[in-house]
Amino acid sequence: MNALIIRNARLDDTRDLATLYIENGRFVDALSRDITTCETLDLEGRLLLPGLIETHIHLDKACIMQRCQLQAGTLAEAVQQTRAAKAEFTEQDVYERGRQVLDKAILQGTTHMRTHVELDPQIGLIGFKAIRRLQADYAWAITLEICVFPQEGMLNNPGTEALLRYGLENGATVLGGCPYTDSDPLAQIDRLFELAMEYDCDLDMHLDFDLNPEGMTIEHVARCTEQHDWAGRVTVGHVTKLSALPMETLIGLGIRLAEAGVQVTCLPSTDLFLTGREHFHNKPRGVAPLAHLHACGVTCSVSTNNIGNPFTPYGDASLVRQANLFANVSQMGTAAELLQCMAWVSSESARMLRLKDYGLTPGCNADFIVFDAPSPAAVIAEISAPLMGYKHGKRTFERPQGRLLLPG
Numbered sequence: 252m253n254a255l256i257i258r259n260a261r262l263d264d265t266r267d268l269a270t271l272y273i274e275n276g277r278f279v280d281a282l283s284r285d286i287t288t289c290e291t292l293d294l295e296g297r298l299l300l301p302g303l304i305e306t307h308i309h310l311d312k313a314c315i316m317q318r319c320q321l322q323a324g325t326l327a328e329a330v331q332q333t334r335a336a337k338a339e340f341t342e343q344d345v346y347e348r349g350r351q352v353l354d355k356a357i358l359q360g361t362t363h364m365r366t367h368v369e370l371d372p373q374i375g376l377i378g379f380k381a382i383r384r385l386q387a388d389y390a391w392a393i394t395l396e397i398c399v400f401p402q403e404g405m406l407n408n409p410g411t412e413a414l415l416r417y418g419l420e421n422g423a424t425v426l427g428g429c430p431y432t433d434s435d436p437l438a439q440i441d442r443l444f445e446l447a448m449e450y451d452c453d454l455d456m457h458l459d460f461d462l463n464p465e466g467m468t469i470e471h472v473a474r475c476t477e478q479h480d481w482a483g484r485v486t487v488g489h490v491t492k493l494s495a496l497p498m499e500t501l502i503g504l505g506i507r508l509a510e511a512g513v514q515v516t517c518l519p520s521t522d523l524f525l526t527g528r529e530h531f532h533n534k535p536r537g538v539a540p541l542a543h544l545h546a547c548g549v550t551c552s553v554s555t556n557n558i559g560n561p562f563t564p565y566g567d568a569s570l571v572r573q574a575n576l577f578a579n580v581s582q583m584g585t586a587a588e589l590l591q592c593m594a595w596v597s598s599e600s601a602r603m604l605r606l607k608d609y610g611l612t613p614g615c616n617a618d619f620i621v622f623d624a625p626s627p628a629a630v631i632a633e634i635s636a637p638l639m640g641y642k643h644g645k646r647t648f649e650r651p652q653g654r655l656l657l658p659g
Contacts, residue, residue, distance in 0.1 A: 253274075253286075254273060254274045254283075254289040254290070255292060255644050256272055257270065257272075257273070257299065258270050258291060258294070259295055260299040261294070261296055261297065261299065262611065264586075264628065268296060271299075271611065273644040274286065274644075275644075276617055276645075277613075277615065278611060278613050278614065279613050294621060297622065298624050298626070298627070298630070299619055300597065300611075300630075301362075301601075301609060301611055301618060301619055301620075302620055302640065302642070303359070303360045303361045303571070303620065304362070304363045304364070305356060305361050305363070305554055305570060305600075306486070306552040306600045306603055306604060307365060307367065307554040307555070308366050308558075309368075309369075309557050309560075309562075310345075310348070310352055310353070310368075311340075311348075311368050311369060311378035311382060312333050312369070312378075312560050313348050313349065313352045314351055314560070316559050318336045318339070319332040319336055321564060326525050326526075329560070329562040330402070330432070332561040333560060333561055333562070334373070337374050340374060342378075342380050342384075345378050345381035345382070346385060350389075352558055352568055353389050355567055355568035356393065357393055357647055358637075358648050359567065359570065359636065360570070360620040360636075360640055361568065362619075363393065363396070363600075363604070363609075364394070364395055364396065365398055365425065365455070366395060366396070367398045367399075367427050368397055368398065368400070369401075369402040370399050370400070370401065370411065370417075371401060371403040371404075371408055371411050372411065372414070376414065379417075379418055379423070382395070383421075386422070391642065391645075392642050393642065396424060397424065398424075398427045399419065399423040399425075399427060400426070400455075400456075400457070401427075401439075402432065404432045404439075405433055406438055406439055407433055407434035419452060420450075425455050426443060426452050426453070426454055427457070428443045428456035428457065429456070429457045430456065430457075431468075436468050437471050440456070444476075447479070447481065453605070454485045455487075456485075456486070456487050457487075458472065458488065459491065459492040460491055461491060461526065462527060462535055462537050463492065464496055469487060469492075472487060473507055473508055473513050474511075476512055483550075483605065484605070485511075486514040486515070487515055488518060489521075489522060491538065493540060494536060494539060498543075501540060501544075502543065505549055506548070509549045515539055515544055515551050516539075516553070516603070517538050517541050517553050517595075518553075518554055518555070518556035519538050519577045520557075520573060521556040521563045522539075523538065523576075525562065536581075538580055541553070541577070541581070541595065542583060542588070542591070552595050553570070553577045555570065555573055571596070571630055571631060571634055571636070574595060575634050577592060578631060589627075589631045617642075619641050621639045622635050622636075623635070623652065636650060637650065638650055638652065
């Protein structure tokens with residue numbers, strides 16, 4: 252059996268150094284006697300953290316900006332432009348664009364990812380088949396979890412449910428939703444819960460994506476979560492309407508979500524780019540107020556959503572950068588607050604996705620990354636890039652440190 256001993260690793264902002272042992276892809280208390288080969292990694296006091304977790308991204312429609320014409324910069328335009336581009340997608344095209352993002356994500360320290368894949372009669376199974384291939388081909392470096400969802404509507408789009416069923420029966424483990432694109436948003440939510448019960452799968456919905464506090468559907472999601480006893484298995488993404496609520500109303504809703512077991516993902520890059528365009532002065536920030544929701548007991552995460560398309564024309568797949576962006580917008584600057592932002596791309600994300608064996612303790616999967624930074628909070632504050640990463644105890648990437656070439 253193969254093993255790895257990690258020496259002089261720093262696990263937090265103290266000066267204490269630790270030795271960790273890895274055997275058969277997991278952290279262990281001590282190595283077995285029947286170990287045949289053993290490597291040693293001396294980190295010389297560098298910071299070691301569990302791998303980062305992407306809870307919400309769209310690999311199938313990434314990197315298509317050159318095929319689109321961005322003018323209004325609105326959600327409606329993004330949906331329309333992507334729909335037009337999607338008509339020309341091929342399986343190999345989706346695979347190659349998804350591969351570009353996965354390469355970047357791995358180099359940025361992501362070891363687990365939930366990707367949302369669109370299924371509808373227009374695209375059929377083209378995107379799904381490509382992502383399934385990526386799931387297998389990249390298992391050496393990243394665990395890819397597939398969430399199938401109806402971007403173009405479900406009840407108003409005959410044939411979509413059959414495709415979603417196919418996805419759940421052929422490798423997808425999460426069911427998504429996009430109620431605001433449906434002819435009957437609440438009915439879509441109801442149907443999604445019925446399907447989740449049938450397939451015993453988690454739910455992850457795009458929800459309440461604008462800055463008008465009226466017409467919120469999140470209360471209906473909370474009610475359905477309680478009705479079906481699905482606490483901890485329901486996540487809602489975007490929910491930018493929450494940023495338009497008065498404090499007292501938000502806290503009341505936050506407590507309601509915590510009690511129901513509904514989780515919230517903020518997608519700061521997309522949410523900032525698409526919302527608030529009708530305002531010139533006093534422009535709203537328009538991101539879900541995670542700090543207040545977290546204080547109410549809601550499990551939260553920060554994630555990327557889109558890269559290089561009309562929903563988000565930029566991005567480098569760095570979750571550290573997304574956490575830093577959220578910290579800036581939400582004015583979170585203390586060490587404790589920055590540490591919380593780190594948790595929203597790591598430990599809290601693991602809780603949201605119900606990942607077992609995440610962390611650095613014996614029994615956990617040996618998925619970890621190394622930084623040349625004084626603390627986890629500093630990683631977020633300085634947008635530090637990881638120096639190296641491991642998946643199941645095997646190195647997946649390394650990044651040489653920059654070197655100043657001083658005169659003389």
